[in-house]
Amino acid sequence: MRDATTASVLASVRRLEAVAFRAWPAEQAIYDGSWLIRLAKGHPSKRLNSLNPLDPGDRRDIAGRLARAAERFAAIGRPLTVRLTPLAPPELHAHLEGEGWERFDESIVMSADLAQAATDGIDQLPLRDTRRFVEARLAISGEPDSLCEALVSILDSIRPETGLFLLQSGERPTAVTLGVLDGGLIGLEQVAVAQDLRGQGLGTAVVQAALRWGQLHGARQGWLAVGADNAPACALYRKLGFAEVYRYAYYRERKRP
Incomplete structure (x- = not known):
């Protein structure tokens, strides 16, 4: 057995x-x-x-x-x-x-009980403009613009409810994440922070905004996947209450x- x-x-x-x-x-x-x-x-x-x-x-x-x-x-x-x-x-x-x-x-796939996690960020309404989100994501990550149409298609094909979160400094996008609500869970995808602005709390802010939105819409647990060699991101997620489930x-x- x-x-x-x-x-x-x-x-x-x-x-x-x-x-x-x-x-x-x-x-x-x-x-x-x-x-x-x-x-x-x-x-x-x-x-x-x-x-x-x-x-x-x-x-x-x-x-x-x-x-x-x-x-x-x-x-x-x-x-x-x-x-x-x-x-x-x-x-x-x-x-x-x-x-x-x-x-x-x-x-590493991590999860957090949202009742215990740090979700006390400011309430932020998600974007409704998929293309604007994708263009911001590509600008932040430095990935080629040629991926734009494919990413728009992927996001538009997600069936569960989604929330697109974008932080800006003036007209410049500084941090993004995609929240996906599904069966009492909110998954975080496409988390990115402008390289020259990392370590200033933007990652925390955009992740907390997505988690807070998910919690307000009935999510009880958060989850995400992060590269095992991405020590700063792993530290951020652990600080917010996430723990490893599997790899x-x-x-x-x-x-x-």
């Missing part, structure tokens, strides 16, 4: 994975058993272009299923990327390691010399 603690953790992972998929939807979602293939031809996001195993017991025909998934990725001009969470079968992890796949970009990382085949 599975350990009760492990079962409880896996239940939390399953719930957060489900809301995360809805919060950041791919153009295509294809199932091979419990392995979910997510594809987005218009945007290079790893989360939108990855193979996501969702059952630790689904370990049949690993090599064959990877090969078939690789064909789907190749059809849109992308290499196969596998995203491993605690829901992935250990045998798949062992297979990738044994075949010399490269592990990269670990992320995930990506795998890709190593380039041959």
Whole structure:
């Protein structure tokens, strides 16, 4: 019998994975058993272009299923990327390691009880202009303007209620985040602060604004994913009451010399 603690953790992972998929939807979602293939031809996001195993017991025909998934990725001009969470079968992890796949970009999924979290920021009404939000996000992050249409399409395809939060200094965007309300949870996506203004409380302000909005609309728990190597952001979220739930990382085949 599975350990009760492990079962409880896996239940939390399953719930957060489900809301995360809805919060950041791919153009295509294809199932091979419990392995979910997510594809987005218009945007290079790893989360939108990855193979996501969702059952630790689904370990049949690993090599064959990877090969078939690789064909789907190749059809849109992308290499196969596998995203491993605690829901992935250990045998798949062992297979990738044994075949010399490269592990990269670990992320931490964190959550917070909003009754205990620091959500005492000022009330702020979210934007209704998706394009304005996306343009601000790209300006802050330094990502190319060519991603604008794809990002607008992604945000417009999110089915749960969303809140777009933007801080500005004059006409200059300084911080943004996207809040997604889903089943008593609010997820934070696209958090960004202008690089030369970091450490001045803007990240705290924009995150608190989104959490406060979520709480006022019935959210009881917040969640987010942050790069494991992003120490300042991890420290900020912990200060606001977030704690680690689980981690995930990506795998890709190593380039041959």
